Amino acid sequence: MADAFTTLLLTPEEMGRADKAAALSGIDSYGLMERAGQAVAAAALRLYPEAKRFVVLCGPGNNGGDGYVAARALAQAGAETTIHALADTAGLKGDAAEAHRRCALPVAPLSAWRPAVGDVVIDAVFGAGLARDVPPDLARVIREVGERELPVVAVDLPSGLDGLTGQIRGAAFMASHTVTFMTAKPGHALLPGRQLCGPVEIFDIGIPHRIVNSVAGRLRVNRPGLWTLPDTDASSHKFRRGHLAVFAGGPSATGAARLSASAGLRAGAGLVTVGATPEAVPALAAHLTAVMIREIGDPHVLADWIADPRLTAFVLGPGFGTGKRARDYVELLAGRPLVLDADGITSFRDNPDQLFSLYEDASLPTLVMTPHEGEFARLFPDIAGDAEAGKVEKACRAAARARAVIVYKGADTVIAAPDGRAFINDNAPPDLATAGSGDVLAGIIGGLLAQGMPAFEAAAAGVWLHGEAGKRAGAALTAEDLPEALHHVLRQMAVREEQPSL
Numbered sequence: 001m002a003d004a005f006t007t008l009l010l011t012p013e014e015m016g017r018a019d020k021a022a023a024l025s026g027i028d029s030y031g032l033m034e035r036a037g038q039a040v041a042a043a044a045l046r047l048y049p050e051a052k053r054f055v056v057l058c059g060p061g062n063n064g065g066d067g068y069v070a071a072r073a074l075a076q077a078g079a080e081t082t083i084h085a086l087a088d089t090a091g092l093k094g095d096a097a098e099a100h101r102r103c104a105l106p107v108a109p110l111s112a113w114r115p116a117v118g119d120v121v122i123d124a125v126f127g128a129g130l131a132r133d134v135p136p137d138l139a140r141v142i143r144e145v146g147e148r149e150l151p152v153v154a155v156d157l158p159s160g161l162d163g164l165t166g167q168i169r170g171a172a173f174m175a176s177h178t179v180t181f182m183t184a185k186p187g188h189a190l191l192p193g194r195q196l197c198g199p200v201e202i203f204d205i206g207i208p209h210r211i212v213n214s215v216a217g218r219l220r221v222n223r224p225g226l227w228t229l230p231d232t233d234a235s236s237h238k239f240r241r242g243h244l245a246v247f248a249g250g251p252s253a254t255g256a257a258r259l260s261a262s263a264g265l266r267a268g269a270g271l272v273t274v275g276a277t278p279e280a281v282p283a284l285a286a287h288l289t290a291v292m293i294r295e296i297g298d299p300h301v302l303a304d305w306i307a308d309p310r311l312t313a314f315v316l317g318p319g320f321g322t323g324k325r326a327r328d329y330v331e332l333l334a335g336r337p338l339v340l341d342a343d344g345i346t347s348f349r350d351n352p353d354q355l356f357s358l359y360e361d362a363s364l365p366t367l368v369m370t371p372h373e374g375e376f377a378r379l380f381p382d383i384a385g386d387a388e389a390g391k392v393e394k395a396c397r398a399a400a401r402a403r404a405v406i407v408y409k410g411a412d413t414v415i416a417a418p419d420g421r422a423f424i425n426d427n428a429p430p431d432l433a434t435a436g437s438g439d440v441l442a443g444i445i446g447g448l449l450a451q452g453m454p455a456f457e458a459a460a461a462g463v464w465l466h467g468e469a470g471k472r473a474g475a476a477l478t479a480e481d482l483p484e485a486l487h488h489v490l491r492q493m494a495v496r497e498e499q500p501s502l
C-alpha cells in the first residue's frame with residue numbers, strides 16, 4: 001500500500017513554491033539547507049566508509065549550497081574532502097553564500113580537478129534550478145567521471161538531469177545514489193532520468209507536510225493504494241463481475257484478440273466474449289475455451305449486440321486492422337467504456353476529432369487509449385512534436401483534448417486523465433517489451449473496466465498489474481505467459497489483503 005508521501009511527485013517548480021511558503025511561514029530556510037547537506041554527508045559516509053577522498057562539486061545556486069554543507073560535515077567527520085566549484089564563489093547568494101561562509105575548506109575551480117580512482121564524487125552542481133544544457137566544463141567532467149566509473153552521490157538530482165521531464169540537458173552524471181528532499185521528483189521516475197539516479201533516498205528536511213500538500217499537483221508514482229481493485233471474492237457471481245467484449249480482426253490475426261480476451265478474464269471480468277466476422281470464427285474456436293465467441297455476420301448483428309447493456313466494456317484494436325471498419329465500430333460504441341489500442345487508434349489518424357467527438361459527452365471519461373510513441377504521434381502530432389514538453393505534459397494535454405484516459409506506453413508509461421491527474425509507472429521489466437504484450441495490457445484494462453472500475457483507475461491498475469505480471473513471468477517471457485502470471489499476482493495481492501501483517 002502507498003501512503004501519500006511515498007507516491008507524491010513534486011515538480012521542481014512546486015518544490016520551489018514549498019520552499020517559499022516554508023520561508024513565509026517563518027521556517028528558517030538556511031536550516032532546511034543545513035539538514036539537506038547533512039543528510040547527503042551521512043549517506044555518503046554510510047555508503048562509502050572506505051572512500052579515500054570525497055570530491056564535492058558545487059554549483060552556483062542552492063544545490064551548490066547543499067554541497068558546501070555536506071563538505072563541511074564530511075570534513076568534520078574526519079574524511080578527506082576537497083571542493084571544486086563551477087563558478088566564482090563571490091557570486092553565491094542567500095543561503096548558498098551562508099553555507100559557503102560556514103565552510104572553512106578551500107575551494108578550487110572545477111576545471112582544476114582531474115578525477116582519480118578512489119575519489120567519491122558528491123554532485124552538488126545543479127538540482128531543481130537547471131535551466132539549460134550544462135556548460136562544456138561540466139560536460140567534460142561528467143565524461144571523465146563516467147570513464148573512470150567513479151561513484152557519484154547526487155544531491156537532489158544528478159546534475160544535467162531535468163527534474164521535470166527526466167531528459168538529459170547536454171550531459172548528466174550517472175549517479176550511484178541520489179539523495180532528494182521531501183518527495184521524489186518526476187525526473188527520478190521518468191526515463192532516461194530513472195536510470196541515472198541509482199537508488200533514490202527521500203529525506204525529510206522538515207518542510208511541514210501541510211505546506212508540501214498545499215503545493216502538490218496531481219502527479220504520482222503509480223502504486224496500489226492509489227486505486228482499489230474490484231472485489232474478486234470467489235463467491236461473487238460472474239454476471240456481477242461484468243461482461244467484456246473484445247473485437248477480433250481477420251482470420252490470420254486472431255492471436256491478438258485472444259491474448260486480450262484471456263487477459264481480461266484473468267483480470268476478473270465475469271464473462272468475456274470475442275466478437276468476430278464469420279471467416280475468423282474457426283481460428284478462434286480452435287483456441288478458446290473459457291472465452292465465448294460471437295459471430296458478427298452483418299452490421300445489424302453488430303449493432304444489436306453492442307446495444308446490449310449487459311456488455312460492460314469493450315476492447316478494440318489488437319490485430320483488428322486499420323480503416324473504416326474500425327471507425328464504424330467505434331461510432332456504434334460512442335460513450336461506452338472502451339479500450340482503444342493499436343489499429344483502433346491508427347484508424348483515426350486522418351481525423352482524430354471524429355474520435356474525440358464520440359466521447360465528448362461523458363461527464364467522466366469512459367474511453368481509454370493505449371498508444372505507444374508512434375501511435376501517440378499519429379493522433380496528436382503537434383503535441384508529440386513539442387520538443388519543450390516532457391512525457392507527462394504530453395500525456396496530460398492529449399487526455400484533455402481527447403477527453404479520454406491516455407496510457408502513453410513505454411518503459412515509463414504515463415497514465416493521464418482529462419482532469420489533470422497523472423501517474424508515472426515504474427515497475428515494468430525490460431522483458432515486457434515483447435510482441436503481444438500490449439494486447440495483454442489492453443485486455444487487463446478492459447477486464448477491470450468491465451467490473452465497473454472508473455477509467456483512470458482501471459488504466460492505472462492495469463498498467464501496474466501488467467508490470468507485476470511481467471516481473472513474475474521473468475526473463476525471456478512471451479505474451480502468452482502474462483495472463484497466467486497475472487493470475488498469480490492477483491492471488492498474492494488477495495492473500496496480502498486477508499493477512500495485512502504479511
Ligand SMILES: NC(=O)C1=CN([C@@H]2O[C@H](COP(=O)(O)OP(=O)(O)OC[C@H]3O[C@@H](n4cnc5c(N)ncnc54)[C@H](OP(=O)(O)O)[C@@H]3O)[C@@H](O)[C@H]2O)[C@@H](O)CC1
Nearest residue numbers: 019033060061062063126127128129130131132133134156
Ligand atoms: N526547495 C527547497 O526547499 C530546498 C532546496 N534545496 C536545494 O536547492 C536546489 C535548488 O536550488 P536553485 O533553485 O538555486 O537551483 P540550482 O539547481 O542550484 O541551480 C540554479 C543556479 O544554476 C544556474 N544554472 C542553471 N542552469 C545552468 C546551466 N545549464 N549552466 C550554468 N548555470 C546554470 C542558475 O543560473 P541562472 O539560470 O539564474 O543564470 C542558478 O545560478 C535543490 O535542487 C536542492 O538541492 C535545499 O537547499 C533544501 C531546501
Ligand SMILES: [K+]
Nearest residue numbers: 123126157159
Ligand atoms: K546535483
